[in-house]
Amino acid sequence: MQRGFALLALAGGLVAAVAAAAFVGSLGPSGASASSHREAPLIADDPAADNTDVYAFVSPDKPSTVTIIANYIPLEDPAGGPNYYRFDPTVLYELKVDNDGDAREDVVYQFRFKTQVGNPNTFLYNTGPVTSATDPDLNVKQTYTVTRVVRKAGEAVSTSVLGSDLPVPPANIGPRSNPSYDPLMGVVDLGGGRTVFAGPRDDPFFVDLGSIFDLGGLRPFNPAHLIPLAAEAGQDGVLHYNTHTIAIQVPKTDLLAPPAADGTIGIYASASRPKIRILRGDGTFDAQGPWVQVSRLGNPLVNEVLIPLGKKDLWNASDPRHDAQFLQHYTSPELAGLVNLLYPGLPDTPTSGRADLVAVLLTGVPGLNFTGEVKADLLRLNTAIPPAATPDPLGALAGDLAGFPNGRRLGDDVTDIELRAVACGYGPILEALLGLCNFSPNNLVGDGVDANESAFLAQFPYVAPPNRGYEHTGHE
Amino acid sequence: MGLGGSRRTALLAGGATAVALALAALVGGVLAEPSQPAAEAPARAGALAERALASAAAPLSASALAGLEQAVRARPGDADALAQLGFAYQLRWRETADASYLPRSGAALRRALRARPGDPSAVLGLASLALIRHEFRAALRLGRRAQRLLPGSARPYGVVGDALVELGRYQEAFTAFERMAALRPSLASYARIAYARELTGDRAGALAAMRLALAAAGGQPEATAWSLVELAKLERGLGRVEAAGRRARAALRLVPGYPAARVELARALAAQGRLGQAIAEARRAADAVPTLQAVTLLEELLGRARRRAEARRQRALAAVVERVLRAGGVRVDLESAVYRADRRLRPGETVVLARAARAARPSIYGDDALAWALARAGRCREALPFARRALRLGTRDPLLLFHRGYAEGCAGNRAARRAWYRRALALDPEFSIRWAPVARAALRG
Numbered sequence: 067m068q069r070g071f072a073l074l075a076l077a078g079g080l081v082a083a084v085a086a087a088a089f090v091g092s093l094g095p096s097g098a099s100a101s102s103h104r105e106a107p108l109i110a111d112d113p114a115a116d117n118t119d120v121y122a123f124v125s126p127d128k129p130s131t132v133t134i135i136a137n138y139i140p141l142e143d144p145a146g147g148p149n150y151y152r153f154d155p156t157v158l159y160e161l162k163v164d165n166d167g168d169a170r171e172d173v174v175y176q177f178r179f180k181t182q183v184g185n186p187n188t189f190l191y192n193t194g195p196v197t198s199a200t201d202p203d204l205n206v207k208q209t210y211t212v213t214r215v216v217r218k219a220g221e222a223v224s225t226s227v228l229g230s231d232l233p234v235p236p237a238n239i240g241p242r243s244n245p246s247y248d249p250l251m252g253v254v255d256l257g258g259g260r261t262v263f264a265g266p267r268d269d270p271f272f273v274d275l276g277s278i279f280d281l282g283g284l285r286p287f288n289p290a291h292l293i294p295l296a297a298e299a300g301q302d303g304v305l306h307y308n309t310h311t312i313a314i315q316v317p318k319t320d321l322l323a324p325p326a327a328d329g330t331i332g333i334y335a336s337a338s339r340p341k342i343r344i345l346r347g348d349g350t351f352d353a354q355g356p357w358v359q360v361s362r363l364g365n366p367l368v369n370e371v372l373i374p375l376g377k378k379d380l381w382n383a384s385d386p387r388h389d390a391q392f393l394q395h396y397t398s399p400e401l402a403g404l405v406n407l408l409y410p411g412l413p414d415t416p417t418s419g420r421a422d423l424v425a426v427l428l429t430g431v432p433g434l435n436f437t438g439e440v441k442a443d444l445l446r447l448n449t450a451i452p453p454a455a456t457p458d459p460l461g462a463l464a465g466d467l468a469g470f471p472n473g474r475r476l477g478d479d480v481t482d483i484e485l486r487a488v489a490c491g492y493g494p495i496l497e498a499l500l501g502l503c504n505f506s507p508n509n510l511v512g513d514g515v516d517a518n519e520s521a522f523l524a525q526f527p528y529v530a531p532p533n534r535g536y537e538h539t540g541h542e
Numbered sequence: 543m544g545l546g547g548s549r550r551t552a553l554l555a556g557g558a559t560a561v562a563l564a565l566a567a568l569v570g571g572v573l574a575e576p577s578q579p580a581a582e583a584p585a586r587a588g589a590l591a592e593r594a595l596a597s598a599a600a601p602l603s604a605s606a607l608a609g610l611e612q613a614v615r616a617r618p619g620d621a622d623a624l625a626q627l628g629f630a631y632q633l634r635w636r637e638t639a640d641a642s643y644l645p646r647s648g649a650a651l652r653r654a655l656r657a658r659p660g661d662p663s664a665v666l667g668l669a670s671l672a673l674i675r676h677e678f679r680a681a682l683r684l685g686r687r688a689q690r691l692l693p694g695s696a697r698p699y700g701v702v703g704d705a706l707v708e709l710g711r712y713q714e715a716f717t718a719f720e721r722m723a724a725l726r727p728s729l730a731s732y733a734r735i736a737y738a739r740e741l742t743g744d745r746a747g748a749l750a751a752m753r754l755a756l757a758a759a760g761g762q763p764e765a766t767a768w769s770l771v772e773l774a775k776l777e778r779g780l781g782r783v784e785a786a787g788r789r790a791r792a793a794l795r796l797v798p799g800y801p802a803a804r805v806e807l808a809r810a811l812a813a814q815g816r817l818g819q820a821i822a823e824a825r826r827a828a829d830a831v832p833t834l835q836a837v838t839l840l841e842e843l844l845g846r847a848r849r850r851a852e853a854r855r856q857r858a859l860a861a862v863v864e865r866v867l868r869a870g871g872v873r874v875d876l877e878s879a880v881y882r883a884d885r886r887l888r889p890g891e892t893v894v895l896a897r898a899a900r901a902a903r904p905s906i907y908g909d910d911a912l913a914w915a916l917a918r919a920g921r922c923r924e925a926l927p928f929a930r931r932a933l934r935l936g937t938r939d940p941l942l943l944f945h946r947g948y949a950e951g952c953a954g955n956r957a958a959r960r961a962w963y964r965r966a967l968a969l970d971p972e973f974s975i976r977w978a979p980v981a982r983a984a985l986r987g
Contacts, residue, residue, distance in 0.1 A: 107733070358727050
């Protein structure tokens with residue numbers, strides 16, 4: 067409306083200006099200089115380097131192996147053509163594992179991607195039905211290289227390329243482009259008991275975004291909110307969105323410090339972009355590093371919930387071994403105070419001195435997955451705990467010690483678990499077992515979204531295949 | 543890559559902070575009570591800002607803007623929504639070049655600041671608005687304030703560096719850009735490294751940095767379109783006029799009608815010698831959204847085609863556009879001075895205008911505008927020192943070289959004039975629709 071107004075003003079002005087021709091010259095029209103002030107964007111999301119979730123668990127169908135999954139690119143619309151979503155070839159994607167409790171990574175899996183466009187003169191993503199990751203009708207293809215790096219005290223002691231030119235499976239567009247979509251398309255056996263996958267998937271995360279955005283609401287607990295509403299069932303805000311998954315399954319011994327057969331490992335994933343300077347010392351091309359980490363993730367939701375805006379860039383660029391500098395945000399979480407304000411009927415949660423959160427998020431829980439005194443935000447997995455026959459989405463809170471915060475499985479309801487942890491409602495089992503605080507009814511809170519909409523696969527890569535654009539009727 | 547959104551990133555923080563706001567309104571003084579330590583306030587405000595910034599980065603349709611306006615009407619004291627709205631108006635300005643969005647952005651951001659004094663998002667928004675309006679000293683002040691509020695954040699370095707560049711404080715500016723890129727490599731920091739490289743004469747390096755910026759834009763429409771247009775300008779400057787045209791068209795596919803892309807496409811077509819097509823494209827640009835760039839480009843192209851009556855009409859329209867910009871609070875003295883000097887409109891007054899512009903904006907482009915105004919007014923000896931200063935960074939901008947040559951020639955140094963003209967044409971034989979032919983003619987004569 068306002069733009070229309072401006073154009074009207076311009077049109078009216080033009081008539082007036084032309085009528086008063088003698089006046090025109092003195093008005094001094096201006097030509098904005100093209101090369102001076104640029105108005106470069108100040109802020110822009112970086113979805114391709116946005117690490118949304120990390121999962122790590124002892125593989126239920128191959129208990130001698132561990133599976134690590136990291137997802138990038140949030141909230142992909144399955145109908146997001148014609149370009150669809152891709153990994154970024156200028157980004158370094160990494161899965162990092164510490165196996166000796168010093169929070170420095172000892173084993174790293176690095177992923178680098180390449181994009182090939184078959185025919186640059188068409189905007190089409192595919193020129194016919196696509197039935198495999200290497201189908202000639204696929205016009206935009208991505209491939210990748212996986213490299214395993216072993217480090218000691220931060221220095222690489224061995225680097226081995228596990229696979230190169232591996233195919234990224236295509237987007238799932240519709241019945242014409244993808245008459246069938248093999249859920250295992252893109253899974254590659256690397257030998258040595260290692261299997262890898264990188265490509266689009268259904269986002270396994272589930273959470274009631276809509277309600278949480280509405281003044282921190284939890285639909286099932288609407289009556290207890292400061293602004294009460296009638297109770298409702300939760301609604302999954304990530305329903306039918308896709309993401310880009312990087313997954314690797316390796317023998318436990320690949321990750322542990324020899325000669326251990328089991329132990330607790332600390333895991334995080336990251337995305338890094340090349341660091342460049344104004345003066346190029348040697349004139350080399352810029353895309354080869356050194357690297358600056360632009361996102362990292364160990365435990366779910368920490369960056370979103372605990373780290374304040376002014377420190378987010380610093381937090382993302384820092385390595386977990388330096389996390390002591392952020393300690394206050396774990397011991398005195400802002401969220402705890404907000405829970406107290408929002409749900410006045412619940413017993414008040416301590417807003418400082420939260421040693422429980424330090425244990426769950428920064429050191430591991432003694433008796434479960436403790437790795438020592440070094441405070442680092444890592445997802446800790448005790449590989450000695452066998453996979454549960456019937457996993458409970460509430461993980462350790464329900465006595466299922468094979469689930470979060472001991473690693474994280476796809477079905478673990480980390481939103482509810484973390485809400486209860488912050489609200490000091492760890493439940494009777496962890497109270498008895500580990501002496502963690504257990505206020506009631508704080509130990510029942512949750513967003514009412516308890517499972518992902520799509521069933522997970524029983525085998526690697528476990529994550530459900532991507533939602534198809536054709537069925538997708540549009541979000542929002 | 544399609545539209546990425548980082549809603550997840552803002553997830554619980556967004557909810558929690560929106561809650562904080564609503565509570566502030568609802569329960570009055572609760573947040574100020576001793577049970578809420580004062581030190582928590584900035585953290586909460588910071589989380590709020592995060593949400594506002596995440597939303598501001600997302601592509602905005604007019605309907606989304608309407609939604610934000612409605613939210614503000616429903617909750618007039620909601621600093622979060624107000625700050626988002628302030629950024630949203632700026633994004634609409636970027637997408638449409640409609641200056642009427644700017645006063646509304648300022649009003650929303652100031653209201654946000656009144657609702658929550660010291661809100662980092664609102665301060666950053668005002669700093670960004672000051673940049674858009676070419677109020678660089680104010681932008682620097684606000685940017686420094688945002689730095690104090692967001693000590694570990696890359697964003698304020700962008701505003702601070704941009705302002706320092708326009709104030710001619712290049713060493714400080716480049717330090718800010720490098721710090722920004724070290725904290726967070728991103729479209730925003732790569733683009734600034736690219737500009738700094740361009741200023742220091744490293745055009746190939748600028749192109750490499752802009753390619754990284756384009757990748758980091760992640761397919762988000764406006765950010766990607768902006769990067770494509772910047773790449774097109776760099777490619778055109780390096781003589782790759784076909785590639786420049788392709789980039790501009792790609793930008794137009796992403797953001798249909800994107801004003802800067804239409805202008806760049808017209809320039810690329812002109813550089814390819816396709817004057818008729820260039821005029822048609824510039825006319826489409828000027829008809830759709832009469833930006834200053836579009837209108838003056840069309841005027842120059844029509845002038846080149848010797849269609850003088852039509853060119854005069856565009857000149858009249860440009861005068862109106864300038865008034866609308868000034869009404870939106872955008873300072874355009876420097877651009878005005880160059881425009882007037884180009885056309886030798888009242889040379890004496892133009893020198894006064896250029897001097898004022900340079901005082902407000904003492905960058906190499908401020909020096910250049912004053913040198914050019916003086917030379918065109920025949921005050922050649924006075925012009926030369928400023929023409930030299932304009933080249934102090936080693937910038938390989940052919941227009942700066944041409945102006946230097948013109949000032950030399952005007953001062954009687956004919957050999958120097960030829961040498962500078964030759965260098966300008968060697969950098970880009972089509973560097974200016976108006977002046978490249980003049981330089982060529984001078985070398986022939």
